Amino acid sequence: MHLIDILVFLLFTGGIVVFGCSFFNRKSSSDEFTNAGSNIPGWVVGMSIFATYVSSISYLGYPGKAFAGDWNAFVFSLSIPFASYFAAKYFVPFYRSQSSISAYSFLEKRFGRWARLYASSCYLLTQVARMGSILYLLALPMNQLFGWDIPTVIVVTSIMIVIYSIVGGIKAVIWTEAIQGIILIVGALVCLVVLLFSMPEGPLQTFEIGMKYNKFSLGSFGAELDKSTFWVCLIYGIFTNLQNYGIDQNYVQRYHTAKNEKEAKFSALFGGYLFIPVSAVFFLIGTALFAYFKVYPDLLPPGTKADYVFPFFIVNKLPVGLTGLLIASIFAAGMSTIATSVTSSSTILMTDFYSMIRKKAGDKEKLMVLKLGSLLIGLLGIFVAIAFLQVDSALDAWWALSSIFSGGMLGLFLIGYMSKKVRNIDAMIGVACGVILVIWIVLSSYVHANLAIVFGTILIFLVGFLSSKLIGNISKK
Template identity: 55%
Template sequence: MPVLDLIIFIVYMLGIVGFGISFSFRKRTSSDFTTGGGRLPAWAIGMSIFATFVSSISFLALPGNAYSGNWNGFVFSLSIPLAAWIAVKFFVPLYRKLKSESAYFYLEQRFVTWARIYASICYLLTQLARMGAIMYLLALPMNALLGWSIPMIIVITGISVVIYSMMGGIEAVIWTDTVQGILLIGGALACLFVIFFTIPGGVSEVFRIAEQSQKFSLGSFELDFTTSTFWMILVYGLFINLQNFGIDQSYVQRYLTAKTEDEAKKSTWLGSLLYLPVSFVFFFIGTALYAYYDAQPGLLPEGLTGDKVFPYFIVNQLPVGFTGLLIASIFAAGMSTVSTSINSSATVILSDHFSKYIHPNPSERLSLRVLKLSSLVMGLLSIVVGLAFNGVTSALDAWWALSSIFSGGILGLFLLGLLSKAKNPHAIFAVILGVLVIGWMSLSSVLVKSGMDESLANPLHTNMTIVMGTLTIFLVGFGLTALFNRKTS
């Protein structure tokens, strides 16, 4: 590795970890650790929301997705503005009014304790899967660059994030996210410009090859939910993003860090709308890489595809200095999301479990101790999950599948509480049925291989699991409520 690239990367790692740790020297309460005392500026919160969106899943998997296929995955980003509008209109005011550090406090108020426990456990499982996928993708470019083993890189980066997340709290997370968000935007744009200026034939050649190979296609517009069509990805993206804004602790917690409700709304718009053009850049990088190696086929080793193409380009085709910048950008993207997940998971453990069932009304000192210990435990577990990701064909597909399963349809439960007069028994029955639907859709392919009749297999695309689970819970609960209300009348 050239000395300049190594210096850039080391300076970034030491700088960001040191910056995060610096927040631990301030006198803080548990509220400071989880919500920053509600005094953070809207622009920084918005950058943090954006940086949470743009993980290494985006930085590496989106270009890999565009390189291997087309722009079908970009349709996911198109659903974000609608989800953000719903969040600003309904979700932000709701959580600001409740003034609870937990996103799942509302479910307990609307139903009873079981709903809060169920939703918080689903959230913790989702975050473990997400952090594992991110740390695995972080390891790919360093493995290509230095030859270090992927497991060792996962462990080192995981521990680095855990240190400042555990010590600095939400303020460290948001301010480091802000720095990292700026860095990853600069790194992505720098990479795109390098491709444009080094491909034989220039920018026009990128568009010619991409159009010839139908790389800009958004997928089939048939109303088909069994394959990855435009409509399937759009519906999936809308449900995932509604879940992010409506019931994801990572986002809800940020609504509470703002000074006012209007500031929280501004930060939500900034973070969500900034992701749209940046994800466009990531997909364009993947398409440009396809054109770059199609025009110069001898540059790419045979058999190298998918998520590993972009790291290979960074290591072998970028000028000295740019490689260090891009490696730092990838780490910025991943570390920002992992630190957010660690902090929000620790908040869930304290608010939804420890304070309710183990030690009600804990002291400030005990609360801070639990938050730090929970941060450490979740960070270490995420490292284990990251090691389990080693060797998957597509980290993006694996993450989308796991997020659908672990979501548990909690968005459906949330909407049921928000939009209906459902009683607790109706909600319980609806969730049980929703979990059965999610289990069947997730495991049907395995059951078919073990001898189950193929006619009983899930006919829909894997990503529709979260959609059908959510709709099952909401529609069944809504239907039971209407039915029993009519009988009562």
């Protein structure tokens, strides 16, 4: 890589770390560390939510999917307005009215401590798996393209993120994510413009070739449940995004950081809606790459995997300086998502575990636990990322793990939120049935794995509700 590109990359990534560390406050409290004093503008919180959506997986994966196939995965983005609306109307007011910043304190009030510990444990397992997959998938193309050692990239990236997360708390994470969000948007737009105007007959040629090869298709509208149809992607997206907005600590914690309820509602809508056009840009980049290498087939090495076509173009076809900017954009996407997991997971460790053991812990002690928790989560993320070197497909492994770990959380929340008659035992029975179904779907091939969260959530809700009716009627007799 050219020296100028290296300098641009180091300037952006190093600048992010320095910027995050600038939020250091000697007088910081545990509340300041976890909710930033509830004084962050709504648009900044919204950019943070957006940056949480866009990981290195989507930055590299979406163009790869569009290059190899079509826009079927874009249907996931189209489902976000449903979740954003429910978040602004119901979830934001609900969580801001709670006394705890934990997304799972409500479950303890509703069903008992087991429910809170179950949900928070699932959350922590999901976040560690998520961090590991993102760190690995961020390091992999850097190794393929530049020869950088994968474990070294994983360790250095994680250390940089943990440093400013510990020093500045949630305020540093949110503000750096806002900057990272801007960087990744600018980088993607610049790359798209270069691609479109690199076509010999102009930008319209990209769309002509895309239409000719059906690259803009959103997928089949059939009713198959074992294939990635339009409906499977849409329903999966609705349930996944409802879970993100409704019970994911990453999002719930951000609702508490906004200045007021109005700003928090705006952040939920802004962050979700912004992801739609930006994800469209990523898919259009993939289609443009297909058209570009269709016109210039000799420029792409034979056997190049779809996920590596975009990085190959960045390194070999962009002007000097822009290559560094795009690589910085990819790192920005990964760093923002990992930083969110670090701070939110350390918050859960303190509120849902440590505070239950040490109920009279002082503020300094809580602050120390938050910082040590951030360090612990960062280290676990490193170990999991290195462990991903042993799997055939990190992305498939992440999808399977996330489905199993988080498959029962949304259903448990919904029956507690929507029905006051469902009791502790009903919720336990529902969760047990739902988790068994999720594991079966993930391990079998009868139903598309994306539908695990859908059927798992529905079953938990139905079993919990029916149990409250049947067992409740029997107990009355």
